[in-house]
Amino acid sequence: MHTFYNFVSGPLAWVAFILFFGGSIYRIASMLKLVAEKERFIFSYMSWRYSLRSILHWIIPFATVNWRRQPVLTVVTFTFHLCLLATPIFLLSHVVLWDEAFNVSWWTLPDAVADVMTIIVILGAVYFLVRRVTQPEVKFVTSASDFVILTIVAAPFITGFLAYHQWLSYPLMMCLHVLAGDILLAAMPFTRLSHMLFSPFTRAYMGSEFGKVRHARDW
Amino acid sequence: MKTVTRIALSLAIGIVLAITSAWSQDDMTIVDNAAFDNPQRTPSVFVHDAHNEAAGIDDCAECHHVYEDGKRLEDESSEDQSCSECHDLKGSGGQPSLIKAFHTSCKGCHQAQKKGPIMCGECHIK
Ligand code: HEM
Numbered sequence: 001m002h003t004f005y006n007f008v009s010g011p012l013a014w015v016a017f018i019l020f021f022g023g024s025i026y027r028i029a030s031m032l033k034l035v036a037e038k039e040r041f042i043f044s045y046m047s048w049r050y051s052l053r054s055i056l057h058w059i060i061p062f063a064t065v066n067w068r069r070q071p072v073l074t075v076v077t078f079t080f081h082l083c084l085l086a087t088p089i090f091l092l093s094h095v096v097l098w099d100e101a102f103n104v105s106w107w108t109l110p111d112a113v114a115d116v117m118t119i120i121v122i123l124g125a126v127y128f129l130v131r132r133v134t135q136p137e138v139k140f141v142t143s144a145s146d147f148v149i150l151t152i153v154a155a156p157f158i159t160g161f162l163a164y165h166q167w168l169s170y171p172l173m174m175c176l177h178v179l180a181g182d183i184l185l186a187a188m189p190f191t192r193l194s195h196m197l198f199s200p201f202t203r204a205y206m207g208s209e210f211g212k213v214r215h216a217r218d219w
Numbered sequence: 220m221k222t223v224t225r226i227a228l229s230l231a232i233g234i235v236l237a238i239t240s241a242w243s244q245d246d247m248t249i250v251d252n253a254a255f256d257n258p259q260r261t262p263s264v265f266v267h268d269a270h271n272e273a274a275g276i277d278d279c280a281e282c283h284h285v286y287e288d289g290k291r292l293e294d295e296s297s298e299d300q301s302c303s304e305c306h307d308l309k310g311s312g313g314q315p316s317l318i319k320a321f322h323t324s325c326k327g328c329h330q331a332q333k334k335g336p337i338m339c340g341e342c343h344i345k
Contacts, residue, residue: 002337006330092259093339100322111259166345174338 001171008178009097016182023189024197031198042205045212054207055200057219064219073131080124083117084153088181090114093164111164118161125154145192152187155180254303254317260343263321274328274335282324289313 035042057063067074088094092108099105109117129150132142159177162168187193203218210218247267252258276282280296297305303317310316315323325342329335336342 002333005338096318096322096339099319100326110257163340166340170340171338174340 001175004175005171005178008175008182012182013178016185019186020188023186027189027194028197028201031201045208046204047208047212050207050211051204052207053211054218055203058203066219076124076127079120080128083120083124087114087117087121088156115161115164118157118164121157122154122161125150125157149187149191149193152180152184152191153193156184250321254301255308260339261345263325263342264344265325265342274332281328
């Protein structure tokens with residue numbers, strides 16, 4: 001088990017992080033290249049002012065009509081995404097490992113707080129799953145890959161939670177956790193999870209087109 | 220009847236507590252985490268004498284070291300001092316922070332020897 005742990009938290013983690021950062025840069029660069037080749041005119045009306053105005057509205061809960069229309073979804077989405085991003089970055093265990101490996105460290109969440117945030121992510125994933133299965137308008141646009149993506153995202157949190165509490169077999173859970181984390185990192189740029197990279201661009205484009213061309217709001 | 224039981228029970232608990240705390244003074248079974256403010260984990264298991272016997276470590280300075288000008292002194296040891304007397308919570312220069320001093324010392328040897336725990340929960344057992 002220790003050999004496997006050292007493998008998934010060593011060489012495989014290197015591969016995962018390289019795929020994550022390299023893949024992210026590659027995806028953004030090729031998207032910009034494609035726009036430049038196919039629809040260069042878009043650049044002519046891109047505007048920082050309208051871009052940032054749109055992004056700002058959409059990252060504030062209830063600041064858009066769409067957010068207000070679906071209050072429950074809005075609350076779940078915002079807390080889910082916040083906890084999803086903040087928990088692994090500010091987790092004590094993770095920072096301890098960064099410190100040991102690269103001599104870098106930063107502020108950390110108390111373990112009890114991180115534990116609650118983990119539960120929020122897991123419950124959020126359950127909510128999205130139920131919504132996909134039960135809501136006709138969501139079911140209509142759902143494919144098998146949506147369930148795969150949801151599993152990839154939830155897995156590090158479920159296994160991390162079980163490992164932290166030392167429920168079931170601890171060494172096994174720890175190995176599965178790191179493996180699940182590596183898979184999530186590697187998958188982010190290459191699956192629909194890449195909305196993490198592209199949503200600011202989408203919003204900037206929509207904001208600019210609505211603001212500068214149609215003279216309307218996009219929120 | 221009730222009061223008798225109560226007195227007997229508290230006596231029994233008192234005796235057990237007295238004995239166990241006496242034990243832990245003789246035989247170190249965990250590494251005390253009092254030097255950390257607001258510890259987040261359970262203290263690490265470490266049955267001092269049994270551990271060192273099983274691991275075959277004869278030189279106390281393997282852990283209780285003394286440094287001078289960045290060099291470890293061969294024939295001196297510091298078992299009369301806690302690690303926290305030299306390693307503060309922040310760390311400075313070549314001297315690791317207290318948490319890192321422990322982790323590097325314990326995990327480092329376990330990794331090098333491919334024996335002994337390396338995952339958080341194997342030492343910080345709930
Ligand atoms: C993006 C990927 C990852 C995510 C989202 C993630 C998330 C989490 C979560 C939610 C927990 C549990 C926190 C709690 O319940 O309090 C956790 C614990 C942990 N994670 Fe990760 N993690 C990821 C990748 C990794 C990787 C790559 C490693 C190691 C190289 C790692 C090592 C650990 C360790 C050591 C723990 C603590 C387990 C314990 O306390 O015994 N994680 N992680």
